């Protein structure tokens with residue numbers, strides 16, 4: 715897809731991959747609307763990059779998703795790209811009864827919200843000559859790391875959902891992308907890190923971004939990035955290797 719001249723809504727762009735996409739798309743001459751829950755982060759980004767449009771929104775709330783869509787379509791009628799990026803990653807111990815509140819929140823944020831937003835925006839996006847929905851899944855969609863089973867299952871579900879969405883929208887102007895990042899050094903998973911100062915590792919954000927932008931420009935509709943390619947190709951053959959530590 716052409717990566718200039720679009721109006722793009724990115725969920726979860728107060729940090730990490732969403733923020734990196736936002737600044738890159740801004741630099742390439744797009745109107746960029748970002749959302750997230752942390753208002754102070756949105757304000758700081760707006761102060762540094764006044765051209766960014768910011769909107770506080772908790773995508774785990776059905777009402778706020780509906781409000782976001784109505785607001786965006788009314789105020790930014792040229793909107794032609796939705797990037798479903800926001801996500802959380804929690805550890806879940808399945809060997810004892812789970813607390814369902816965080817499980818439901820993770821499923822709502824990572825799976826139901828992108829599904830709902832895609833369906834809310836589809837009618838509007840179809841009216842644009844060039845349009846796209848870009849879902850951010852994960853290499854862990856193809857082989858899970860077992861201590862975060864809910865996260866990995868939501869990403870497998872996003873992969874499956876993206877195939878169906880692409881099929882349902884095949885006769886429209888909407889291109890449907892899946893970008894599957896490898897481990898990238900962001901704040902993701904912060905809550906289950908014992909040492910909060912420690913990075914979770916992964917490749918630098920700029921490396922991820924360069925390959926992801928290439929994939930989007932080349933209309934590579936399913937794009938595992940970096941080491942996620944191996945996970946996509948070998949899938950569950952790698953489960954033992956990935957879970958040696960516990």
Ligand SMILES: NC(=O)c1ccc[n+]([C@@H]2O[C@H](COP(=O)([O-])OP(=O)(O)OC[C@H]3O[C@@H](n4cnc5c(N)ncnc54)[C@H](OP(=O)(O)O)[C@@H]3O)[C@@H](O)[C@H]2O)c1
Pocket residue numbers: 725726727728729730731732749750751752753755771772773774799800801802803823850851852853894895896897898899900901902903916
């Ligand atoms: N980093 C990796 O290794 C990696 C690998 C594979 C896939 N991914 C995927 O990439 C996406 C971005 O993750 P990241 O690595 O950039 O993590 P991150 O730095 O933690 O960023 C996550 C973003 O999602 C937003 N968010 C979370 N819950 C939200 C909610 N309920 N409503 C609105 N926004 C919400 C956060 O903003 P607020 O807190 O301000 O709401 C934040 O901007 C996620 O879907 C993640 O699963 C990341």
